[in-house]
Amino acid sequence: MKKIGLHEIRQEFIDFFKDKGHLVIKSFPLIPKNDKSLLLINAGMAPLKPYFTGEKTPPSKRIVTCQKCIRTADIENVGKTDRHATFFEMLGNFSFGDYFKREAIEWAWEFLTERLEIPKEDLWVSIYKEDDEAFKIWNEVIGLEKEKIVPLGKEDNFWELEIGPCGPCSEIYIDRGKKYGCGKKDCKPGCDCERFIEIWNLVFTQYDKDKNGEYHPLEHPNIDTGMGLERITAIIEGARNIFEIEEIQHILKFVEKTSGKKYGIDPSVDTSIRVITDHSRAITFMVSDGILPSNEGRGYVLRRLIRRAARHGKLLGIEEPFLNKIVDVVISSWKVEYPELEEKKVQIKKVIQAEEEKFQETIHQGINILENYIEELISKGDKCLSGKNAFKLYDTYGFPLDLTREILEEKGLTVDEKGFNQQMEKQRNMARKARKSVVDSGWKNAQSTELFSDYDTQFVGYDILEIETKVLGLFKQGEAIENLEEYDQGIIILKETPFYGESGGQVGDTGYIRGENFVARVLDTKRIDDVIVHFINVENGRVSVEEPVYAIVDKDRRENIKRNHSATHLLHRALKDILGEHVNQAGSIVLPDRLRFDFTHYEPVREEQLKEIERIVNKKILESLEVKIINTTLNESQKMGAVGLFEDKYEDEVRIVQMGDYSKELCGGTHVDNTSNIGLFKIISESSIAAGVRRIEAITGYAVYEYINQMEKDIQNISSILKTDRSQLTDRIYNLIEELKKKEKELNSLKSKMASSIAEDIINKSVKVDGVNLISYKIEDMDMDSLRNLGDEIKNTIDSGIIVLASIDKNKVSFVSMVTKDLVNKGFHAGNIIKEVAKITDGGGGGRPDMAQAGGKNINKVEEALSMIPSIIKKQIE
Structure with a gap:
């Protein structure tokens, strides 16, 4: 065989099929695009699925790729065997209605035997048992002996999904020799032993399976092949498994x-x-x-x-x-x-x-x-951890179920996963109930899409905030009605509307709808199944279906919303510039008074980074960038580099909001005409809302002006309270902090001296537990350092004993445990004692055999915890 490694084999494969007229496509990302059926790309053909189904036209009828893949079905087995892996690269050549079986087979044979120089006598193949065409090509064209062509059933050699393109396949195997075999005379591909290893699968997609299970020949059959790069490298290098490959x-x-x-x-x-x-x-x-x-x-x-x-x-x-x-x-x-x-x-x-x-x-x-x-579990003779305890590990300590399962399996134990899932569902139900709000009876069933399915509203409010229109529908308490009376609350649907319905994170507009005989305040506007619905309160008069009306959006509120929405686009781009292109929008809310932007990032944003992000956004505002709206196709928007949540399902026609040459995003919201209209931008806070997701809250325009005024007022008040000039305020605060530290140090010193004075009294209260001297005591308002010093003093005074001290300071429980050297030598362990004590107060801790410390949460259980120490010591004696 040719003496080349993994990277050289990859290049040989790409070059070989490039010479055969294939377009070389670089590996697609592991995140599938526009395919919610997949969590991660797990096969070479997965990103090319739209070309096989006919949804998209391929850039070439012949394509070759080396696709990076992740498979997660067997994570628990990775490491336990020498063949399972999560990450691998899949070599593949593909034909979309171009060449078919003969070329696919001939080229596979040529690549293996001539480019990689694998001995022909080592190669075997399997075919679908009804695929006579493949048999003839292997036998008569390639010249492979019929004994080396193994017919297998549908389960092994027919690729199909429930419906859609499918077809037989032919797998190429390498014979590793009798030493890897089972010893049976009829050992061949399909046997469960390790002798014959599949290296390449050629799928001949020639049928279209319908919902009735009928197979219809495709007019233009396709070729889909896959060869694991790591596996073929192991064969070429003579490695026993992928972990022995040189790379x-x-x-x-x-x-x-x-x-x-x-x-x-x-x-x-x-x-x-x-x-x-x-x-x-x-x-x-x-x-x-x-x-x-x-x-x-x-x-x-x-x-x-x-x-x-x-x-x-x-x-x-x-x-x-x-x-x-x-x-x-x-x-x-x-x-x-x-x-x-x-x-x-x-x-x-x-x-x-x-x-x-x-x-x-x-x-x-x-x-x-x-x-x-x-x-x-072991002490009780049980084999299964309860779902309740597994869930407590997950919910309280962040310990994942799969890790719990794996550790238990190593000990020959299991976990009640059904019970775990029940606990999880119970928590979800509680969360749902907590979130559920009471909807006003006037708007009951407002989210029912069926209620509005017969209506079609045209939104005209990007540039127009006032319009003459007419009433198409009225609703009250989930029922369609003809009229809404004075003081009624309900829903109105208009033929055309300037009101923006809440979507894409932007809140809905408010304002007024007026008619000849009524005035209604619009309290909110939502988009429900593409119908814009207005939540109204009739302030006077009576409104009727088909009545002509005048719709007026609250202009000042809309302008504030536009400033905040446009600022989120600038913020998104600035975050990518400073933190990296991995930053993506994870949610947003655009309100009149502020904006909230959630984004993916793995660590807190540092103060200097926040300042730079804020500076960039304000710089782009002051550059007076023109804001353009471009209506185009989804494909064209991607070519233009527009940012969008491409995992979401977009229509073919999309709307791009472009701000100068700085920001391009897919967005259906309302925006300023020029970034200078935003005024100013100020970040108010940055925080974590979930693992890997951060949140920035910010303000723009008049809200920044009001924020500055309030800051000025606060600084003036603080200066008055501290009786100092504003220019001296920082120095005054630093001096006060230093004074407080000094006083606190003096106070702790006094506490230590007081503790020392009561050490003798504490020792006198010691008790005997099965011959062991136990000193346990609760002290009020002592910090951990002072508690430890007191423990040291007691330990240095006595000849032998176990010491456990507790203190409640600022609503927190502190524990210290110490064991004299003679008792440590007998097996007593301060860390184990303190762990059991702290657990009773919903805390935890640990440490060395001679000294340990812990914390607790429940201050009401300190006495109970100390009372349990004798029984804990008896356990250690046992």
């Missing part, structure tokens, strides 16, 4: 060096090394493609992989965060094909490090709790 060995050896553990000696160590080696590639590519850790969807897959790899690092004895260092090894190798990895290296490392550090906080506490649960 992947670089990662594996880094894990060995970091952990100090050797691969191939201990099966449990091998599992952990394989997990880290595989997952490090997956997480590097996922973050590079813009995926951030979160608690749902593909973000959860990323979080799960990072946490699983981090935990296996712990099992190897790696205590510090290390995954961001492995990223360097992955990028160093794969940047030859994916240069964007090097470009995004800093961001990739930051995301992974932030998530791993976050998990460090979770894992220690969670594993301690889980170990206690495991001890209880």
Whole structure:
């Protein structure tokens, strides 16, 4: 065989099919575009699906790709075997109504035997048992002996979904030799042993399956092939599995060096090394493609992989965060094909490090709790952790269910997943009830789309705020009516309307609708199933269906909304400029008085970054950028580089809001004509709202002016209170802080002296527990340092004993536990004692055998916790 490695094989494949007239397409991102059926790209053909179904015309009838893929179905098995992987690259050549079986088979044979120089005698194939055409090509054209052409059934060699394009396939296998086999005389492809390894699957899409299960021949059949790059590399290099490929060995050896553990000696160590080696590639590519850790969807897959790899690092004895260092090894190798990895290296490392550090906080506490649960299960002879306890681990300590399951499996235990899901659903139901608000009876069933299905309203309010129109429909309490009387609350639908219906984060307009005999205040406007509905209160008179009316939008309110909406676009672009292109909108609300913008980012935005973002937005406002509206097609908008949530379903016709050459976004909202109309922009706050999602709240225009006036007033009031000039205010505050620190230090010193004076009284209250001297005591208003000093003084005074001290200070519970050296030598452990004590007060902690400390939350249970110490000591004696 040709002596080449993974990257060379990839290039050989691409070049070979390029010479055969194929268009070379770079790998698509791992995030599917306009395909909600997939969480992540998991096959070479997945991004090309629209070309196979006919939804889109391919750029060429012949295409070749090397597609990066993630498969998540077998995450639990990755590491436990030497063949499962989450990340892999799939080589594929595709024909869309061009060449068919003969060319696909001939070229596959040519590439394997001539380009890669695999001996012909080592190759076997399987075909669909009814595919005589494929058999003839393999036997008569290629010259493969019929004994090496294995017919298999539909389950193995026919590719299909429930409906749509489908067809038979032919798989190419390599014979690794009898030493890998089962010893049976009839051993061949289809056998469960490790002798015959499938390396390439050729799918002949020649039928269209209808909903009745009937197969209709396609007028233009297609070719879809897939060959795993890692698997063919293992064959060429003579490696036993993908973990022994030279390029992947670089990662594996880094894990060995970091952990100090050797691969191939201990099966449990091998599992952990394989997990880290595989997952490090997956997480590097996922973050590079813009995926951030979160608690749902593909973000959860990323979080799960990072946490699983981090935990296996712990099992190897790696205590510090290390995954961001492995990223360097992955990028160093794969940047030859994916240069964007090097470009995004800093961001990739930051995301992974932030998530791993976050998990460090979770894992220690969670594993301690889980170990206690495991001890209880074993002591009771049970094998299954309750769903309630598993959910408590997840809900209270952030410990994921899959990690709980994996740790339990290592101990031969299981978890009640059904019970866990019931607890999860119970919590969701409670949240739903908490969110549910009482809808005014006048607007009952206002969200029912069927109610308005016969109506069609034309929105004319981008440029017009007042219009003559007529009433199409009136509703009250979910019923269509002919009239609304004075003081009635209900819904009105107009033929044309200048009122913007709430959508895309922008709130609905308010204003008035007037007729000859009535005046109605518009309290809100919503878009329900593309119908614009106005929530009104009839202030006087009577309104009727078909009546001509005059609709007037509250102009000042609309202008404020426009300023805030346009500012969100500038903010979005500035966030990308400063934080990176991984930033994407995760939600927004545009109100008259402020804006709220949620975005994907892996860490808090630093103060200097916020200042720079704010500066950029204001700079673009002062540059007086013209705001243009461009109506175009979705495809054209993507070519123009317009920003949009392309996972959402857009119509073919879209609206782009362009601000100079700085910002282009798909948006249906209302905007200023020029950025100078925004006035000023001020960020009020930045915070976290979910894992991997941050929120910025800001104000514009007159609201900034009012904000500055209020700040001025506050500064003046503070200056008066502190009796100092405004120019001296900062120095005055610093001096006061220093004085307070000095007083607090003096106070703590006095507390320590007072504590020392009562040390003898505390010692005198000691008791004997099965011959062990126990000193436990509760003290009010003592901080942790003072409590520890008191414990040291007591310990230095007595010859032998166990000390547990508690204090309630500022509504927080502090515990300190100490054990003298003689009792430590007998097996007593301060850390284990304090952990049990703190647990009673809904807290936690731990430490060394001779000294430990902990915190608690429930101040009402301190006495109960101290009363349990004798029984805890008796357990340790046992």
